[in-house]
Amino acid sequence: MLRSxxxxxxxxxxxxxxxxxxxxxxxxxxxxxxxxxxxxxxxIPPKFIPEEPTIQNYIVAxxxxxxxxxxxNSLIVAISTVVLVVLFSSMLAFVFARYRFPGKNILFYSLIxxxxxxxxxxxxxxxxxxxxxxxxxxxxxxxxxYTSSQLAMYTFLLKGFFAxxxxxxxxxxxxxxxxxxxxxxxxxxxxxxxxxxxxxxFSFLNSWDEFVVALTMINDVNxxxxxxxxxxxxxxxxxKWGLVFAASIIxxxxxxxxxxxFQRHFVRGITTxxxxx
Amino acid sequence: xxxxxxxIIGSSTFVGFRNYINAFNDPILNISWRNTIIYSxxxxxxxxxxxxxAAILLNQKIKGRIFFRTLYFLPVVTSWIVVxxxxxxxxxxxxxxxxxxxxxxxxxxxxxxxxxxxxxSALFVIALLGIWKxxxxxxxxxxxxxxxxxxxxxxxxxxxxxxxxxxxxxxxIPLMRSTLVYVLVMLVxxxxxxxxxxxxxxxxxxxxxxxxVLTWLYTNAFSYLRFGxxxxxxxxxxxxxxxxxxxxxxxxxxxxxx
Numbered sequence: 001m002l003r004s005x006x007x008x009x010x011x012x013x014x015x016x017x018x019x020x021x022x023x024x025x026x027x028x029x030x031x032x033x034x035x036x037x038x039x040x041x042x043x044i045p046p047k048f049i050p051e052e053p054t055i056q057n058y059i060v061a062x063x064x065x066x067x068x069x070x071x072x073n074s075l076i077v078a079i080s081t082v083v084l085v086v087l088f089s090s091m092l093a094f095v096f097a098r099y100r101f102p103g104k105n106i107l108f109y110s111l112i113x114x115x116x117x118x119x120x121x122x123x124x125x126x127x128x129x130x131x132x133x134x135x136x137x138x139x140x141x142x143x144x145x146y147t148s149s150q151l152a153m154y155t156f157l158l159k160g161f162f163a164x165x166x167x168x169x170x171x172x173x174x175x176x177x178x179x180x181x182x183x184x185x186x187x188x189x190x191x192x193x194x195x196x197x198x199x200x201x202f203s204f205l206n207s208w209d210e211f212v213v214a215l216t217m218i219n220d221v222n223x224x225x226x227x228x229x230x231x232x233x234x235x236x237x238x239x240k241w242g243l244v245f246a247a248s249i250i251x252x253x254x255x256x257x258x259x260x261x262f263q264r265h266f267v268r269g270i271t272t273x274x275x276x277x
Numbered sequence: 278x279x280x281x282x283x284x285i286i287g288s289s290t291f292v293g294f295r296n297y298i299n300a301f302n303d304p305i306l307n308i309s310w311r312n313t314i315i316y317s318x319x320x321x322x323x324x325x326x327x328x329x330x331a332a333i334l335l336n337q338k339i340k341g342r343i344f345f346r347t348l349y350f351l352p353v354v355t356s357w358i359v360v361x362x363x364x365x366x367x368x369x370x371x372x373x374x375x376x377x378x379x380x381x382x383x384x385x386x387x388x389x390x391x392x393x394x395x396x397x398s399a400l401f402v403i404a405l406l407g408i409w410k411x412x413x414x415x416x417x418x419x420x421x422x423x424x425x426x427x428x429x430x431x432x433x434x435x436x437x438x439x440x441x442x443x444x445x446x447x448x449x450i451p452l453m454r455s456t457l458v459y460v461l462v463m464l465v466x467x468x469x470x471x472x473x474x475x476x477x478x479x480x481x482x483x484x485x486x487x488x489x490v491l492t493w494l495y496t497n498a499f500s501y502l503r504f505g506x507x508x509x510x511x512x513x514x515x516x517x518x519x520x521x522x523x524x525x526x527x528x529x530x531x532x533x534x535x
Binding site: 023119234 | 330331334335337339343345346347348349350351352354355356357358359360362363364366367371372374377381409413414417418421466469470472473477491494495498499504507508511514515518519522
């Protein structure tokens, strides 16, 4: 019995570890290539541990063209989107969870319906709309689109959360003379902190990584965000993989950091609402 | 818009169903549909099988569950752009790791192969990336589903002498039904949205051989400025996704019986 258990566990770990290898090797290979001088990038046999590791690629990538500007653009867009999304989706969710009004269900379900439609499908009308608003080539345009396209998802998530908060708390507050705004601001929001954290994380990631909309709405070299910059960078330095990967790693660092620090929220967010990363 | 010959500047003319008729006679759009469906058929079961295996293994009482879960989830949070770069490099024809393993270590192939220069193998690599990147997401949802199955059910069945395989097919799968359907529906919708990996890895080339519906839509709209035609493709795509989703839900979600 003991032996068969040991055997079973060994097999289990072998399978799990081979999964880890398949998952992690591409990342390690990227990391090791980013630390190689161009001379060694295409060497055969490929080496995982660079012979003369150098951080030259990182220095060049960080200083190249407008890389720092793009990093800043991405940061501005992502943070503004997070703030707007948290504010508006929590307000919407609060109203949907707590109030009855005519047309509520139709409004809510039409909001949810938008979740099924891929972004690229409505990118043409969106492009024309943004053009008519004179917001092409502006970070404000991007922030508006990101906020509006993310609202439905997070309203849905927060509505579920708000609905579970006991109504008695609210009633007590109302007896003490709290109005709707204070109930929202001083009772619901503080209680919903874990859910709001989840919203912040996912909203940040989605905005940080968004590619298609940014590709379409931004032509101005100075307004690019990181994903666009990376794609252009790869087109420009096609075979300089060390450089491309160094830039990529700088770009994904914030995301990986956020993920590892907040991975509890991550898993909870996905399992309670089916958010897609 | 899909009923117009839409112009960005100047006036647009009404063309009735012309854009839709063109869409059904467009050979490249046909290739795109074929590729999108192949991608869907390859990646959806691929992701589900690996994900459920990983979820079942991680649901055992073992050490380092969080460690494994975190690592498996890493591709999910990495941007599509960056993982596409990694796969271009892994499969490149000069010294890609995959070519090296296949030729110099396993001796399966005779020479280094230019994976992304051939329509079929490029599509294979794109699908492989889709599976690799997606497993973690489904796994996390499956894991949550598995954890909600009461342990007593398994114990009772074991006392009755049920084998491990029977436990899986008679308890795990039926009780996971709604989770499975949910993941299936989401993955199918997701697979029809494949865009960035194709755009970055092949750009739909060579000769439109790896074009998928959304890349062709995008090229038509924003390279050829055929907004009306692009909108027609968008409308067809939305209708298609909608029908497929409804069908899956209708066919698969029977009420769970205990």
